[in-house]
Amino acid sequence: MPILSVIFGDSGVSFLFLDSLSNYKAHNFPYIYSRDLFGGQYSESAFYSEMFNIVCKTLKKDLNSYQVLIGGYPEPPRIEINRVFELPLSSFIHYGAIYHSVLINNTSLVSPSRCFSAFPVKYLNDSLVDETYEHVRTNYFANMSAFPMYKSNSKEDPALLIEKDNIFRLLDVSPKHPDMEKDKSILFSGERFLNIELDNAKSVEFCLDLIKKPGVFQIKLDTQNLYSAMALAQAYDQSYETLILEAEFTNLCTLINAPGASEFLVYTGNSENKYMELLPDALYFLPASEKTQLAVKMKNGVLGTVERYIQGGALGLIVDTRDKSNEKTFTSHYVSKNIKEWISVIDKNICMRRF
Amino acid sequence: MYAPVLKRIKYLDNVLIERALPVKGFTSVRDGDTVEPFTKLGMAKVSFSKIFLPERIKLGQEFSNKMFITAKKEVGRVGFRRVLAPFDGYLTKENGRFVFQEEPRDYWLLSGVWGQVVSVVKDKSVLVKTRVIDVKMVACTNQNVSGELIVFPNPSDTLEMHYLEKFSRDVHGKIIYVGDFAAKRLVKRAIELGVSGILAGGADKETFDLAKQNSLFLGIFTGYGSEYISNAIFEVLKSVFNRYVFLYGEEMILRIPDAISSTNPSIDSVAKVRKVVEKPKKSVPKESPKVFKEVQKGEKVLVVQYPYLGWEGIIDSVDERSILVKFDNKKDLIQVFLPNFLLVE
Numbered sequence: 270m271p272i273l274s275v276i277f278g279d280s281g282v283s284f285l286f287l288d289s290l291s292n293y294k295a296h297n298f299p300y301i302y303s304r305d306l307f308g309g310q311y312s313e314s315a316f317y318s319e320m321f322n323i324v325c326k327t328l329k330k331d332l333n334s335y336q337v338l339i340g341g342y343p344e345p346p347r348i349e350i351n352r353v354f355e356l357p358l359s360s361f362i363h364y365g366a367i368y369h370s371v372l373i374n375n376t377s378l379v380s381p382s383r384c385f386s387a388f389p390v391k392y393l394n395d396s397l398v399d400e401t402y403e404h405v406r407t408n409y410f411a412n413m414s415a416f417p418m419y420k421s422n423s424k425e426d427p428a429l430l431i432e433k434d435n436i437f438r439l440l441d442v443s444p445k446h447p448d449m450e451k452d453k454s455i456l457f458s459g460e461r462f463l464n465i466e467l468d469n470a471k472s473v474e475f476c477l478d479l480i481k482k483p484g485v486f487q488i489k490l491d492t493q494n495l496y497s498a499m500a501l502a503q504a505y506d507q508s509y510e511t512l513i514l515e516a517e518f519t520n521l522c523t524l525i526n527a528p529g530a531s532e533f534l535v536y537t538g539n540s541e542n543k544y545m546e547l548l549p550d551a552l553y554f555l556p557a558s559e560k561t562q563l564a565v566k567m568k569n570g571v572l573g574t575v576e577r578y579i580q581g582g583a584l585g586l587i588v589d590t591r592d593k594s595n596e597k598t599f600t601s602h603y604v605s606k607n608i609k610e611w612i613s614v615i616d617k618n619i620c621m622r623r624f
Numbered sequence: 625m626y627a628p629v630l631k632r633i634k635y636l637d638n639v640l641i642e643r644a645l646p647v648k649g650f651t652s653v654r655d656g657d658t659v660e661p662f663t664k665l666g667m668a669k670v671s672f673s674k675i676f677l678p679e680r681i682k683l684g685q686e687f688s689n690k691m692f693i694t695a696k697k698e699v700g701r702v703g704f705r706r707v708l709a710p711f712d713g714y715l716t717k718e719n720g721r722f723v724f725q726e727e728p729r730d731y732w733l734l735s736g737v738w739g740q741v742v743s744v745v746k747d748k749s750v751l752v753k754t755r756v757i758d759v760k761m762v763a764c765t766n767q768n769v770s771g772e773l774i775v776f777p778n779p780s781d782t783l784e785m786h787y788l789e790k791f792s793r794d795v796h797g798k799i800i801y802v803g804d805f806a807a808k809r810l811v812k813r814a815i816e817l818g819v820s821g822i823l824a825g826g827a828d829k830e831t832f833d834l835a836k837q838n839s840l841f842l843g844i845f846t847g848y849g850s851e852y853i854s855n856a857i858f859e860v861l862k863s864v865f866n867r868y869v870f871l872y873g874e875e876m877i878l879r880i881p882d883a884i885s886s887t888n889p890s891i892d893s894v895a896k897v898r899k900v901v902e903k904p905k906k907s908v909p910k911e912s913p914k915v916f917k918e919v920q921k922g923e924k925v926l927v928v929q930y931p932y933l934g935w936e937g938i939i940d941s942v943d944e945r946s947i948l949v950k951f952d953n954k955k956d957l958i959q960v961f962l963p964n965f966l967l968v969e
Binding site for chain 2: 280281299300305306307308309310311315316319320323327404405407408409410411412415416418419420429464
């Protein structure tokens with residue numbers, strides 16, 4: 270029997286209709302139930318039951334012909350919907366064997382090594398500079414809990430989007446033992462990356478900041494928020510393993526975290542070598558398409574001598590010489606002082622790529 | 625494209641409201657009685673104040689089981705300091721400590737609503753079936769309060785303090801709608817004056833925390849930091865000036881009793897507002913409320929996107945991922961991205 274895998278997020282619900290292993294359709298519904306907003310009007314079950322009907326109608330599916338699986342963080346909601354299986358998100362986030370997946374929603378982050386849930390109004394009393402801005406910021410987070418569907422976008426005050434990312438920015442989502450998981454790509458998924466465009470410098474910077482350990486990492490993006498629904502299907506039936514293995518996630522870049530000064534040598538296929546001396550505390554971009562393989566050699570105080578074949582991506586190769594893993598220097602104060610400059614460096618490189 | 629439907633103003637029939645005496649007294653109505661807001665439902669003798677006296681107090685006279693002391697008479701001394709009775713009351717002892725309790729006074733329980741008594745718990749409480757207008761708040765503090773509603777005429781920031789100080793005499797125990805925005809200094813003053821609830825379009829989170837700490841009810845209809853209230857909500861509030869209203873913190877609603885008979889002069893104004901807010905009803909069979917509706921041109925929306933958070937407008941056009949919204953007070957159309965809006969009914 271076909272499967273409908275449904276994941277309840279912080280601000281939306283993602284549906285994956287699996288008619289067979291190779292035939293699936295996804296849909297992201299961008300609203301969730303809020304007791305504060307809809308409490309006196311209709312119940313949580315009525316809300317989701319009608320949402321299921323609308324999604325089925327939109328995709329021309331018959332709900333009765335699917336086995337329903339539901340997942341959510343920290344738990345799926347307690348609703349009256351017939352299902353055959355339910356599981357908390359943290360139990361199946363690690364199912365994609367070739368990925369170290371990181372799921373970021375409006376107010377939660379789930380990775381194989383950690384779960385972090387931030388009810389936004391907790392972030393109210395940090396020391397900040399300007400009192401007026403403090404009010405704006407405080408009200409912004411309070412409104413996020415009043416209107417959970419609210420999604421920041423780059424068109425509004427960009428400072429607020431950065432503030433929202435700052436909830437998670439100081440966390441480290443890199444694998445516990447990067448050397449042991451060097452064949453795995455880091456996959457960023459969840460509502461934060463749904464439908465984002467690859468030229469969004471704030472999102473790119475956010476990904477780079479979250480990976481703090483020194484090492485070489487291949488970064489992929491799940492811009493359709495498919496991963497968790499696929500992983501839930503796999504948790505229910507192992508034969509769905511191929512879904513994640515064969516899914517085409519966006520290849521963003523290869524990131525080399527090399528804190529401090531480095532010497533860097535790249536061999537391209539045309540037997541042209543490029544030598545660079547990299548300064549500490551900076552971001553370097555090297556164009557390399559997804560299909561390009563580069564051989565790099567690097568000498569760095571922390572990484573030692575590294576020789577690797579690496580693949581490019583939409584943004585090529587990025588070498589990050591900031592000491593992000595040092596908690597004493599990479600603090601919220603340091604980040605807020607420099608973040609605009611880092612984002613502008615990424616922006617410039619994205620713009621240059623267009624010409 | 626579909627979006628949830630939010631009903632911010634609801635007219636409800638057959639709502640049960642419990643009116644209870646604070647302590648056991650007597651009830652003066654029976655099942656089936658028709659009541660109006662000022663109908664007396666019952667009475668109890670209530671002592672409103674109770675003071676625990678210092679442990680080191682030496683009484684002026686020998687203590688007997690329950691001593692009556694009139695106001696301003698000496699109760700005793702703590703060191704060289706005299707302790708005077710702040711009101712007429714009784715001196716008693718509780719767990720070895722002296723307690724001075726105000727003499728019980730008559731407390732009349734008023735109906736506060738138009739309706740019919742459906743049940744009476746003898747000498748304790750009365751259940752009244754009534755008709756109400758529920759107005760949904762976006763956020764509020766958690767307590768339940770009730771009182772007379774005073775509505776400021778949507779004043780500017782400079783005038784609202786003036787209203788609070790000069791024009792609204794005796795605001796103690798009342799609920800005040802202060803305008804688009806509840807400023808911190810105004811809320812501070814309201815706490816000093818013993819106001820029991822403040823309603824506004826928006827307020828800063830900091831002001832909210834201040835109200836919470838001081839057990840003042842603060843409810844906002846638009847959003848944190850917002851300086852705007854929808855016309856439909858303001859029209860309802862304006863029409864029920866001086867009405868006895870109920871604030872339910874847990875459910876985040878302002879419940880306004882609606883007149884059932886047409887003997888009250890304010891009913892006409894409510895009826896007028898109702899006509900503005902509600903579309904004419906056709907005689908169709910009752911359906912369960914719609915949770916979602918297709919987003920279409922002409923629909924009313926509540927915007928949840930900065931800097932128009934909490935504003936209401938009309939959809940001008942619908943795109944794949946966004947809508948264009950026309951606001952009453954803006955010439956230009958504003959682009960609002962999915963899902964930063966809700967449909968308003």
